[in-house]
Structures are given as structure tokens and as C-alpha cells.
Amino acid sequence: MLTDAPPILDFSAFYGVDEKAKTQLVEDVKKCCLHNGFFQIVGHKVSTELQEKTIKFAKEFFALPQEQKNKFHKDQTTWNRGYETMGSQILEAGTLPDLKEGFYIGEEISKDHPYFVQKKLNSGPNVWPTSVSDAKSWETTSMEYYKAMHALARDVLVVIGQTLDLGERYFDPFTTDAIATLRYLHYPPQPKDSDAKLSRGIGAHTDFGSVTLLMQDEVDGLQVWEVTTNEWLDVVPTKGAYVVNLGNMFMRWSNDRYFSNLHRVINKSGKERYSIPFFYSGNPDYVIDCLPNCKEEGETSKYPPITVEETIRGSYKASYGAADAYKKQQTTSYGEGLAMKLDDKDNREFYGSSISDSYRLKSELVSKSFKEIEMGRYQWELFVVTGFGWITDNFWSQGIGTIQPSIKLEFADVTMVGFSSIAYYAGLIFGASFWGISADFIGRKPAFNATLLIGGVFGAAVAGLSNFVGFCVMWAIIGTAAGGNVPVDSMIFLEFVPGSHQYLLTALSAWWNFGQVVVSLVGWVFLANFTCPTDSTPETCKRADNMGWRYVMITLGGMALVFAIIRLFVFKMPESPRYLLSKGRDAEAVEAVNYVARRNKKPEPLHLGMFQDIDRELGITVNEDEGRACLSHMAIMKGNLADFKSANYKDLFATRKLAQHTTIIWLIWLTIGIAYPLYFNFLPTYLAQKFTENNSLDLTYRNYCITSAVGVVGPISAAFAVNTRFGRRWMMGGSAIVAGIFLFGYTGATTPTGNLAFSCVTGLLGNFTYAIMYAFTPESFPGPHRGTGSGTAATLLRLGGLAASLIGTYTNFSVVPIYVSAVLWILVGVVSFGLPFETHGRSAI
Ligand SMILES: O=C(O)CCC(=O)C(=O)O
Numbered sequence: 001m002l003t004d005a006p007p008i009l010d011f012s013a014f015y016g017v018d019e020k021a022k023t024q025l026v027e028d029v030k031k032c033c034l035h036n037g038f039f040q041i042v043g044h045k046v047s048t049e050l051q052e053k054t055i056k057f058a059k060e061f062f063a064l065p066q067e068q069k070n071k072f073h074k075d076q077t078t079w080n081r082g083y084e085t086m087g088s089q090i091l092e093a094g095t096l097p098d099l100k101e102g103f104y105i106g107e108e109i110s111k112d113h114p115y116f117v118q119k120k121l122n123s124g125p126n127v128w129p130t131s132v133s134d135a136k137s138w139e140t141t142s143m144e145y146y147k148a149m150h151a152l153a154r155d156v157l158v159v160i161g162q163t164l165d166l167g168e169r170y171f172d173p174f175t176t177d178a179i180a181t182l183r184y185l186h187y188p189p190q191p192k193d194s195d196a197k198l199s200r201g202i203g204a205h206t207d208f209g210s211v212t213l214l215m216q217d218e219v220d221g222l223q224v225w226e227v228t229t230n231e232w233l234d235v236v237p238t239k240g241a242y243v244v245n246l247g248n249m250f251m252r253w254s255n256d257r258y259f260s261n262l263h264r265v266i267n268k269s270g271k272e273r274y275s276i277p278f279f280y281s282g283n284p285d286y287v288i289d290c291l292p293n294c295k296e297e298g299e300t301s302k303y304p305p306i307t308v309e310e311t312i313r314g315s316y317k318a319s320y321g322a323a324d325a326y327k328k329q330q331t332t333s334y335g336e337g338l339a340m341k342l343d344d345k346d347n348r349e350f351y352g353s354s355i356s357d358s359y360r361l362k363s364e365l366v367s368k369s370f371k372e373i374e375m376g377r378y379q380w381e382l383f384v385v386t387g388f389g390w391i392t393d394n395f396w397s398q399g400i401g402t403i404q405p406s407i408k409l410e411f412a413d414v415t416m417v418g419f420s421s422i423a424y425y426a427g428l429i430f431g432a433s434f435w436g437i438s439a440d441f442i443g444r445k446p447a448f449n450a451t452l453l454i455g456g457v458f459g460a461a462v463a464g465l466s467n468f469v470g471f472c473v474m475w476a477i478i479g480t481a482a483g484g485n486v487p488v489d490s491m492i493f494l495e496f497v498p499g500s501h502q503y504l505l506t507a508l509s510a511w512w513n514f515g516q517v518v519v520s521l522v523g524w525v526f527l528a529n530f531t532c533p534t535d536s537t538p539e540t541c542k543r544a545d546n547m548g549w550r551y552v553m554i555t556l557g558g559m560a561l562v563f564a565i566i567r568l569f570v571f572k573m574p575e576s577p578r579y580l581l582s583k584g585r586d587a588e589a590v591e592a593v594n595y596v597a598r599r600n601k602k603p604e605p606l607h608l609g610m611f612q613d614i615d616r617e618l619g620i621t622v623n624e625d626e627g628r629a630c631l632s633h634m635a636i637m638k639g640n641l642a643d644f645k646s647a648n649y650k651d652l653f654a655t656r657k658l659a660q661h662t663t664i665i666w667l668i669w670l671t672i673g674i675a676y677p678l679y680f681n682f683l684p685t686y687l688a689q690k691f692t693e694n695n696s697l698d699l700t701y702r703n704y705c706i707t708s709a710v711g712v713v714g715p716i717s718a719a720f721a722v723n724t725r726f727g728r729r730w731m732m733g734g735s736a737i738v739a740g741i742f743l744f745g746y747t748g749a750t751t752p753t754g755n756l757a758f759s760c761v762t763g764l765l766g767n768f769t770y771a772i773m774y775a776f777t778p779e780s781f782p783g784p785h786r787g788t789g790s791g792t793a794a795t796l797l798r799l800g801g802l803a804a805s806l807i808g809t810y811t812n813f814s815v816v817p818i819y820v821s822a823v824l825w826i827l828v829g830v831v832s833f834g835l836p837f838e839t840h841g842r843s844a845i
């Protein structure tokens with residue numbers, strides 16, 4: 001272990017009268033500034049007692065439970081005060097998030113102070129933890145230490161000034177009304193199994209300001225880059241000493257004569273490490289211009305004058321460049337260059353002006369954050385609770401067809417039982433467009449919270465009816481809720497899942513088939529046992545003998561209500577970060593992503609500064625106050641609904657490719673909307689005509705159970721298939737064509753067993769295509785218009801369904817519609833190959 005860096009100098013000479021010692025100190029400091037800008041000092045005036053007390057308080061804060069610490073999070077301010085969670089920064093490219101947490105303290109600046117009003121660099125009131133044992137003393141000790149560090153920094157600057165033969169008072173204008181930041185740091189031990197190449201307490205970086213004064217507790221870990229030998233030198237802690245280093249601003253100020261050097265922390269000690277750096281920025285309005293004696297005769301200064309404020313703000317770039325020299329890689333996931341790094345050419349070209357650059361890049365950053373958070377508990381739970389939407393969709397869609405024959409036997413006023421399907425479809429059409437499109441304006445959560453509840457209440461209420469008109473009305477209402485389930489639930493799952501697991505969106509459809517199994521089982525149990533004989537009429541069929549369909553509805557409605565309660569009270573879900581970003585609610589988007597990180601027990605990957613950096617780089621004025629987030633929810637809602645007026649579909653046709661994509665997608669949905677119900681509505685009647693013997697209810701339901709159970713395989717195998725190099729489009733197109741061919745073949749089935757086999761295969765294939773279509777659609781539309789794009793698609797699907805049920809109601813059942821359906825499936829397959837954009841391998845934005 002190399003321990004000869006940096007030298008420890010006795011600073012007491014500065015305060016003494018021994019001129020020789022003073023000169024020696026200045027000479028030693030000069031040597032260090034020229035070499036690597038690092039030295040250590042003992043013999044300063046900061047008392048050991050104050051140092052120890054401060055460290056003790058810092059440790060006490062970090063020992064608080066996580067949720068207590070989060071209460072004082074620095075994201076609540078835009079002036080960098082308060083708690084910073086573990087893993088908030090990556091200071092060195094290619095390494096894991098920095099394994100440290102921090103607490104920032106600065107000058108106590110009230111909200112009427114000119115610095116605050118003018119939004120001067122990091123100026124504003126401090127955030128003070130109230131959960132520590134003695135909050136008052138925590139605050140006063142911190143401020144006392146902060147003041148002591150100011151005084152020491154001024155003294156150190158005087159000595160540094162002397163190394164350049166500047167007068168003792170040279171830095172006075174710089175140190176008057178100076179800004180500085182004190183940062184309490186805690187580094188947990190590097191995990192034993194961590195990859196030494198990737199794990200950092202703090203990645204290699206240079207500091208930004210003039211000087212940094214660092215107090216280390218007793219655990220080592222700090223390393224300084226040695227330029228001459230190209231190696232890292234350990235800075236072993238010396239009790240009470242300060243490690244002093246020059247920052248980028250001083251390097252510039254000295255015309256690069258003095259050095260701002262790379263350093264990093266890797267805590268391999270197995271112990272908790274604490275340190276307290278103090279970053280001295282100086283007076284924000286002071287103009288940094290080449291110091292005297294820093295250039296040779298005739299030499300010009302390398303840099304133009306710049307204010308302290310500007311250089312610190314811009315110095316993320318400097319740290320970028322300095323670390324670049326070290327590893328020809330960028331250094332920070334936070335800082336300039338971020339927008340450039342995130343920019344994805346294919347996305348930019350495909351989506352064009354349908355979304356702003358700011359949204360696109362921020363959404364890509366959200367994808368990157370979910371990649372860091374990884375697939376975990378939160379998303380698996382979300383897979384289940386969004387699945388509830390698919391299950392209930394089937395409850396209603398299959399449920400209505402399942403109970404219609406019983407209604408016909410009992411209700412006196414049934415003109416045509418198919419009218420109830422038409423009423424239901426009318427509800428679905430309204431529901432799909434309302435919930436889908438409004439998800440872009442009022443958010444994804446209203447649909448998530450309301451649709452299951454409405455469906456559950458009205459679904460159960462259907463059981464109380466005894467007349468057909470009421471029955472149709474109820475189904476129309478259920479439709480308005482059910483129409484919103486699947487389009488919005490798939491968007492929600494998509495917008496929280498890491499790109500690596502986006503294929504699971506396709507698997508979500510398996511819940512729909514699972515719902516079908518439930519309906520078939522419930523139908524089998526109740527309808528086969530509590531239904532009037534098939535030859536009854538409303539005169540002979542009494543309510544008491546026909547309770548089966550009512551039990552079905554109570555069971556399905558009850559289950560939907562349980563699902564709704566779980567969503568409302570058990571599973572906590574923030575609003576989707578993509579939706580929040582599309583509304584400019586950046587701070588809430590940050591919190592939504594970090595919430596998922598906390599649920600997955602992962603470091604929080606995002607902070608507001610990263611979004612602000614993107615805007616800054618794009619030359620957009622950064623709204624530091626996040627004005628909109630402070631509005632009441634009512635006000636936000638009104639604002640969003642006002643946006644609706646200006647909403648148009650034009651954005652979904654913004655580029656030639658996007659226009660082609662939108663057109664084909666919608667065409668596919670409309671076509672499948674007709675083909676799928678056409679086939680499945682006609683099939684039972686067709687079969688009943690064909691296989692007249694042995695079609696007891698029992699057998700029918702047994703077959704339903706078998707085919708729906710096999711159907712579950714469709715979406716699951718599709719999920720794996722879309723994740724291969726064939727991608728979404730090829731799999732969707734190919735499977736639709738194969739499904740169409742099997743449909744043609746179906747009519748050739750001659751035995752009940754052959755019939756069951758065909759029905760299983762076509763069910764499986766149909767659901768395979770369906771699942772891809774349901775996933776590819778929200779995946780490929782851009783976040784701000786995802787609801788409109790997917791909601792419209794779902795509306796077209798239901799319109800197709802309405803057309804199919806009209807055909808079913810008004811035509812004599814024959815084999816022709818089955819052929820038509822087969823042709824339509826093949827058509828869907830063919831047009832799928834005309835889709836211009838593939839989502840496999842890229843995260844939805
Ligand atoms: O904790 C340390 O020892 C170093 C901290 C540091 O370099 C920084 O915060 O800039």
C-alpha cells in the first residue's frame with residue numbers, strides 16, 4: 001500500500017510568529033499545488049471537540065431509518081440542501097452508482113435574501129433533520145462547524161495566495177459573502193461480493209470550486225491519482241487533519257498552473273466510513289480571471305473571465321473533461337453531455353415532432369433508471385394487479401355470452417337477446433375511447449382506480465334484475481368501465497417495467513385467458529346445475545329455478561370488487577412517470593421512479609437535477625420551482641382537460657413512418673375486432689348444428705374449460721417469441737396467417753375430438769397474435785399520446801365487435817362468416833409486415 005500522499009503540513013506556522021516556518025509552509029504548499037493540488041494540514045484552529053461533535057451528529061443522522069432520512073430529502077429544494085440517498089450519483093462512467101449517502105448544508109439564507117430571490121447558486125434556507133435526538137444542537141453544531149470551515153478556508157487561501165506572491169488581502173473580495181457547501185458523507189462497506197472494478201464509494205472525479213477541506217473519520221478509502229506514476233495513492237486518515245485540494249475553478253484561475261486532481265473513494269475496509277468535505281466556492285458574483293503571476297511574459301490567459309456562479313454551474317463539464325483524460329470516458333450520469341448520451345437516433349427519426357426532445361430524452365433517462373432499478377418485487381406485483389384488469393375484461397366479455405341463454409328462458413320481455421351484446425359493445429366503445437384518451441390528459445390512475453370498481457358493482461347488481469331492458473342498460477354501464485381496463489392497464493405495466501422485461505407485456509394477456517378459465521368454471525358449476533331446462537319458456541321458467549346465471553354474476557362481480565379493493569387500498573402505485581413527464585411534472589416523475597427503487601430495495605437512480613441538465617443542454621429555461629407541482633390536484637386536472645381541446649390526432653401522424661405505423665395498427669385492430677368475435681360468436685351455433693348428439697351443457701363447459709386453459713399458453717409462448725430476433729412484427733404477422741389457415745381447416749373437423757383439437761389450436765394461435773397486438777400497440781406509441789393511440793385502437797376493436805355482433809344477430813348462422821373471419825386473419829398477417837418500426841430490444845418511451 002502506498003501511503004506517501006499527500007504530505008502533512010503544520011499549518012500552525014501561519015498563526016505563529018516564526019517567519020522561517022511561515023516561508024517554509026508557503027514553499028511546501030506551493031510544491032503541492034504545482035504537483036497535484038493535494039496536501040494535508042494539522043495545527044489549524046478547528047478544535048478537536050468541535051470536529052468530534054460534528055462527526056458524531058453526522059453519524060447519528062445516517063443511523064436513522066431510511067424513511068426518516070427521506071423526509072429531509074434534498075430534492076425538496078432546488079438549492080441543494082438536505083439528504084441525498086445512496087446511489088444518487090455516478091461520478092465515473094461505467095461504474096455502479098456511488099455507494100454513499102450525504103447531507104448538504106450551506107449558508108442559512110432566508111427566502112427574502114437577495115441571493116435567494118436572484119436564485120444564486122445553491123442559496124436558500126437549510127433543511128434541518130427534526131428526527132435526531134437533539135435537533136437544536138445538531139443544527140447549531142453544524143453551523144458552528146460550517147463557520148469554522150469558512151474561516152479555515154480563508155486562511156488556507158491566504159497561504160495559497162502567498163505561493164503566488166499575492167498580497168495577504170488579495171482574496172478578500174472573493175471571500176466576502178462567499179458561498180460554500182458542507183457535505184456529511186457516509187460510505188457503507190463495499191459488499192464482499194461486489195465487483196472491485198465496478199464498485200465505488202465515490203467514482204474518480206475532480207472537485208469544482210476553489211478549495212476543498214476534507215475531514216476523514218478513522219476509516220480509510222480515499223485515493224488520490226498520482227500523475228507521475230499513474231497509480232492510485234491511499235490517503236490514510238490522520239486524526240484531526242484536513243485533506244486540502246484545489247478544485248477546477250482554482251485550476252482555471254491559475255491558468256492551469258495549479259492542479260485540480262482526480263480522487264475517489266473505495267471503502268474496502270469492511271467498516272462504515274464517514275467523511276466531511278467542505279467545498280468553498282466563493283462570492284458568486286466575483287469574476288475569475290487569470291491570477292497575477294500565473295502567466296509568463298507575453299503569454300495570454302487560457303480562459304476568458306467568468307463569474308464564480310457561471311463556472312461552478314458549468315463545471316460539471318469540467319469534471320467531465322478532467323476524468324476524460326483519465327479514462328477517455330465521460331464521468332457523470334448527471335451533468336452536461338447527458339442529453340447527447342441518451343439521444344437515440346431511431347427514436348428521434350420515428351417519433352419526430354410528435355414529442356418534444358425534452359420529453360424524449362427524459363423518458364429515455366427514465367428507461368435507464370428502470371434498468372438500474374431492475375425487475376423486482378414492485379413490477380411483479382404490478383404484473384398481478386394490472387392482470388386483474390385483463391381477468392375482469394374477460395369476466396364481462398365472456399360472462400355476457402355465458403348467461404344470455406338463461407336470460408332468454410326467464411325474461412318475458414326479451415325481443416332479441418343479442419341486443420344486450422349490442423348495448424354492451426356500445427358501452428365498450430365509449431369506455432375504450434374515454435378511458436384511453438383521457439389517460440393522456442388526466443393520467444393513468446383514474447382508470448386504474450375506477451374501472452374495476454364500477455364493473456364490480458354493476459356486475460353484481462345485474463344479478464338482481466328480472467327484466468331485459470334493465471339488463472341491457474346494466475351491460476352498457478359495465479361496458480363503459482370494461483372498455484378502459486385493458487388499454488390503460490397495459491400502458492401502466494409498460495411504463496414501469498425495465499426494458500429487459502418489456503416482453504412480459506405480451507404475457508399479461510395470459511390473465512385474460514385465465515379469466516376465461518374462471519368464467520368457464522363458474523359457468524359450469526352454476527349454469528349446469530341451476531338453470532331451467534332448455535325447453536322452458538318465461539311462463540314455465542321460475543326465478544327460483546333459474547338462479548345459476550345470478551350466482552355467476554355475483555361471483556364475478558364479487559371477484560372484481562376484491563380486485564378493486566386490492567388496487568385501492570393494498571397496492572400503492574404512483575402515477576406513471578411518463579405521464580407526469582408529458583405534463584411537465586418532472587419532480588413528481590422523479591419521485592415516482594425513486595419510489596419504485598425503494599420498493600425494490602435499490603438505490604434511488606434519479607434526481608431532479610438530471611432532468612434540469614437535459615433542459616439546460618437543450619437550451620430550455622429550467623423551471624427551478626416546478627410551479628405546476630405546487631398546484632392543487634383540481635387545478636392540475638382542469639389544466640389538463642383544457643389541453644384536451646387542443647388535442648388532435650395529428651401528432652400520431654407526425655412523421656411519414658409514424659403515420660404509416662398508426663394507420664396499419666388501427667387497421668389491424670379494426671380487422672381483428674371483426675374477425676375474432678365473428679368466429680367465436682358463430683362457432684358455438686355452428687357446432688351445435690353440426691354435432692347434434694351429445695351436446696349436454698356439461699360437455700360444452702368441459703370443452704370450454706379445456707380450450708381456455710390451452711389458450712393461456714398462447715400469450716405466454718408469444719412473450720418468449722417476441723423476445724427473439726424475429727421481434728414483434730414478424731411474430732404477429734406470421735401467427736395471424738397460421739391462425740387464419742387453421743380457421744379454414746376447422747370447418748373440416750368431422751369428429752367431436754377433432755373439433756376439440758381444432759378449437760384448442762385456433763384458440764392458442766388466436767391468443768398468440770392477440771397478445772402481441774395488445775403489447776406492441778402501447779409499446780410503439782410515444783408516451784404523451786399512448787392513451788390516444790391505444791384507446792383509439794381499442795375503440796376500433798370494439799366497433800369491429802359491434803359489427804360482428806350485428807352480423808350475429810341479424811343473419812342466419814352459416815359457415816360463411818367463419819370463412820370471412822379466416823380471410824381477415826390472413827389479411828392482418830399480411831399488413832403486419834408493412835409496419836415500419838420494431839420495438840424489440842428498445843425501451844418504450
Ligand atoms: O469522502 C471523501 O473522502 C472524499 C469526498 C469527495 O471527494 C467529494 O465529496 O468530492
Ligand SMILES: [Fe+2]
Pocket residue numbers: 205206207263
Ligand atoms: Fe471530491
